[in-house]
Amino acid sequence: MAKRIEAVGVTAYYGSFKAIEDINLAVEPKTVTALIGPSGCGKSTFLRSINRMHEVLPGARVDGKLTIDDQDIYDPDVDVTAVRRTIGMVFQRPNPFPTMSIFDNVVAGLRLNGVKKKSILAEAAERALRSANLWDEVKDRLGKPGAGLSGGQQQRLCIARTIAVEPQVVLMDEPCSALDPISTLAIEDLMFKLKDRYTIIIVTHNMQQAARVSDRTAFFSIDRTGDPGRLIEYDATQKIFSNPGVKKTEDYITGRFG
Amino acid sequence: MTTTTLAPTATALRGRRLPKWAPIAIAALALALAAALVHGAGLGGWVLTLTVGALLYLTGLYAVATAVEGRRAARNRTWSALIHSAFVLAVLPLSSVIWTLVSKGAERLDGTFFGTSMNNIGPRDATGGAYHAIVGTLQQVGIAALISVPLGILAAIYIVEYGRGRFANTIRFFVDVMTGIPSIVAGLFVLAFWVLIVSPYVNDGRPGYSGFAAALALSVLMLPTVVRSTEEMLRLVPAPLREGAYALGVPKWKTILRIVLPTALPGIVTGVMLSIARAAGETAPVLLVAGGTAAINFNPFEHNQSSLALFVYSQATDSSKYAPARAWTAALTLVALVLVLTIAAKLLARRNRLGR
Numbered sequence: 001m002a003k004r005i006e007a008v009g010v011t012a013y014y015g016s017f018k019a020i021e022d023i024n025l026a027v028e029p030k031t032v033t034a035l036i037g038p039s040g041c042g043k044s045t046f047l048r049s050i051n052r053m054h055e056v057l058p059g060a061r062v063d064g065k066l067t068i069d070d071q072d073i074y075d076p077d078v079d080v081t082a083v084r085r086t087i088g089m090v091f092q093r094p095n096p097f098p099t100m101s102i103f104d105n106v107v108a109g110l111r112l113n114g115v116k117k118k119s120i121l122a123e124a125a126e127r128a129l130r131s132a133n134l135w136d137e138v139k140d141r142l143g144k145p146g147a148g149l150s151g152g153q154q155q156r157l158c159i160a161r162t163i164a165v166e167p168q169v170v171l172m173d174e175p176c177s178a179l180d181p182i183s184t185l186a187i188e189d190l191m192f193k194l195k196d197r198y199t200i201i202i203v204t205h206n207m208q209q210a211a212r213v214s215d216r217t218a219f220f221s222i223d224r225t226g227d228p229g230r231l232i233e234y235d236a237t238q239k240i241f242s243n244p245g246v247k248k249t250e251d252y253i254t255g256r257f258g
Numbered sequence: 259m260t261t262t263t264l265a266p267t268a269t270a271l272r273g274r275r276l277p278k279w280a281p282i283a284i285a286a287l288a289l290a291l292a293a294a295l296v297h298g299a300g301l302g303g304w305v306l307t308l309t310v311g312a313l314l315y316l317t318g319l320y321a322v323a324t325a326v327e328g329r330r331a332a333r334n335r336t337w338s339a340l341i342h343s344a345f346v347l348a349v350l351p352l353s354s355v356i357w358t359l360v361s362k363g364a365e366r367l368d369g370t371f372f373g374t375s376m377n378n379i380g381p382r383d384a385t386g387g388a389y390h391a392i393v394g395t396l397q398q399v400g401i402a403a404l405i406s407v408p409l410g411i412l413a414a415i416y417i418v419e420y421g422r423g424r425f426a427n428t429i430r431f432f433v434d435v436m437t438g439i440p441s442i443v444a445g446l447f448v449l450a451f452w453v454l455i456v457s458p459y460v461n462d463g464r465p466g467y468s469g470f471a472a473a474l475a476l477s478v479l480m481l482p483t484v485v486r487s488t489e490e491m492l493r494l495v496p497a498p499l500r501e502g503a504y505a506l507g508v509p510k511w512k513t514i515l516r517i518v519l520p521t522a523l524p525g526i527v528t529g530v531m532l533s534i535a536r537a538a539g540e541t542a543p544v545l546l547v548a549g550g551t552a553a554i555n556f557n558p559f560e561h562n563q564s565s566l567a568l569f570v571y572s573q574a575t576d577s578s579k580y581a582p583a584r585a586w587t588a589a590l591t592l593v594a595l596v597l598v599l600t601i602a603a604k605l606l607a608r609r610n611r612l613g614r
């Protein structure tokens with residue numbers, strides 16, 4: 001039940017500062033889309049405006065149109081919490097809830113949204129942990145604190161937590177940047193697996209990672225600091241990395257740019 | 259090449275060190291010298307001897323260490339000696355207070371003290387106890403906590419999570435101002451507002467003292483402490499935790515209730531216990547609006563009540579030769595009560611967290 005995301009003329013502000021301007025792109029269901037570009041070009045900002053996490057910050061707002069299967073995400077009648085359950089998010093730094101056990105972390109989304117039945121929670125926890133390739137490592141210590149896991153395990157725990165609420169889209173903001181190469185590989189494997197069921201959008205600074213995991217790649221950039229970030233090129237990953245249409249993209253992926 | 263350059267560096271890393279016994283020897287010498295100086299000058303007194311000895315020790319240590327180990331090591335030694343002395347200085351009064359309390363309070367640590375009041379106890383009676391005062395303290399502080407803890411935590415949540423702009427800043431400012439309110443002023447406020455204006459309506463037209471009025475005054479004192487400490491603790495909860503919950507589609511209020519508050523709980527408990535400890539030790543407002551009494555009064559809403567702090571005050575100023583012992587034991591009880599409450603609260607808060 002993965003869904004299609006479409007952005008038309010999306011512009012996002014922090015107070016009076018325009019962070020991204022006029023972003024147009026469409027993400028097809030059950031694909032992995034990579035957002036690449038230099039730091040500060042607005043990748044995170046764009047990602048966070050997709051599940052309305054951008055507006056959590058005081059003064060932050062979004063213009064333009066964002067739709068999920070033709071439903072307007074920013075429609076005034078839309079329930080923000082429903083949007084965020086449909087479009088899950090994994091953060092750069094693993095952020096398991098420190099007061100909760102591994103099990104409680106995984107089912108936090110369900111439980112805090114009113115699911116109480118033990119059998120349902122147990123089932124959902126196992127399913128999510130298996131999907132996140134973490135089940136075998138933690139099945140004997142589900143009652144232990146989530147913060148006691150290694151960084152890579154914590155990140156997979158956060159992924160399990162995200163997919164436990166059965167979203168249709170999963171956003172990942174540099175999910176591997178705080179991890180070692182082995183954990184990174186584990187998460188990349190996981191992305192291939194999750195692609196069967198979810199639409200995935202991932203921000204990454206790692207060019208090889210973008211080339212490995214994604215079907216399409218969007219290159220964002222800024223002209224100067226202080227300018228809003230723009231979408232420079234958006235195409236099949238293979239095309240972007242072998243034969244980019246824009247000179248700037250080529251400079252960036254060959255390392256001749258910021 | 260490498261071996262020749264390495265050798266001098268390796269030796270340069272090691273320097274001459276004072277032997278282990280040197281500081282002890284210097285200390286002994288300094289003390290002996292100080293004793294000779296102080297007594298030789300005919301001043302006497304062990305406090306002065308110790309002080310002069312400590313100063314001599316510090317300078318002696320610095321001088322000897324400079325000569326043997328060099329300036330950097332000497333400074334390190336002197337500073338750590340200074341820090342240790344500061345620690346001892348800080349602990350001395352504390353342990354002295356506890357020692358005095360225990361040694362003087364032990365005399366009346368008996369069943370009569372905890373089981374009877376001061377009703378009908380004359381100056382020549384050795385018995386009498388603080389039962390009425392313990393009841394008063396527990397009820398007044400309990401009610402004050404029931405009022406100020408939920409209110410304070412909610413106010414802190416408002417300030418941190420919801421408050422924006424001028425209104426929230428104004429509230430913060432007034433909470434800061436309230437922190438500095440002298441307890442007697444809180445007592446006067448409740449006297450004027452509750453005892454004189456409101457209580458006549460519930461008391462057949464006559465103003466009346468009550469334990470509840472004392473609880474009101476105490477809650478005025480506790481509120482700012484609870485708000486401020488809770489506020490600090492809530493601010494310490496990392497933003498990514500909140501965002502993690504929001505990203506799961508958890509509404510804001512539930513995120514605060516189920517993620518933010520539990521994470522901040524141990525710190526909040528500490529703040530609450532600090533405020534309770536302060537309230538339990540307040541004398542003036544209780545005297546002002548609960549009046550104090552020698553008899554047991556279980557009803558906090560009617561008639562005079564006493565409290566442990568007030569009991570200490572009244573016994574300490576009493577002319578009976580048996581009163582001071584009662585005062586000491588009551589003070590000991592008060593400290594023990596606060597200690598037990600604090601430990602219990604910390605254990606409870608820890609049980610909520612997971613073992614590492």
Ligand SMILES: Nc1ncnc2c1ncn2[C@@H]1O[C@H](COP(=O)(O)OP(=O)(O)O)[C@@H](O)[C@H]1O
Pocket residue numbers: 014017019037038039040041042043044045046057226229
């Ligand atoms: N909380 C914030 N408040 C104000 N400006 C911000 C905030 N977060 C990001 N920005 C600004 O928005 C721009 C885009 O940031 P971001 O989306 O984080 O870039 P990226 O993820 O591509 O590195 C940057 O110029 C950054 O300084």
Ligand SMILES: [Mg+2]
Pocket residue numbers: 043044045173
């Ligand atoms: Mg970013």
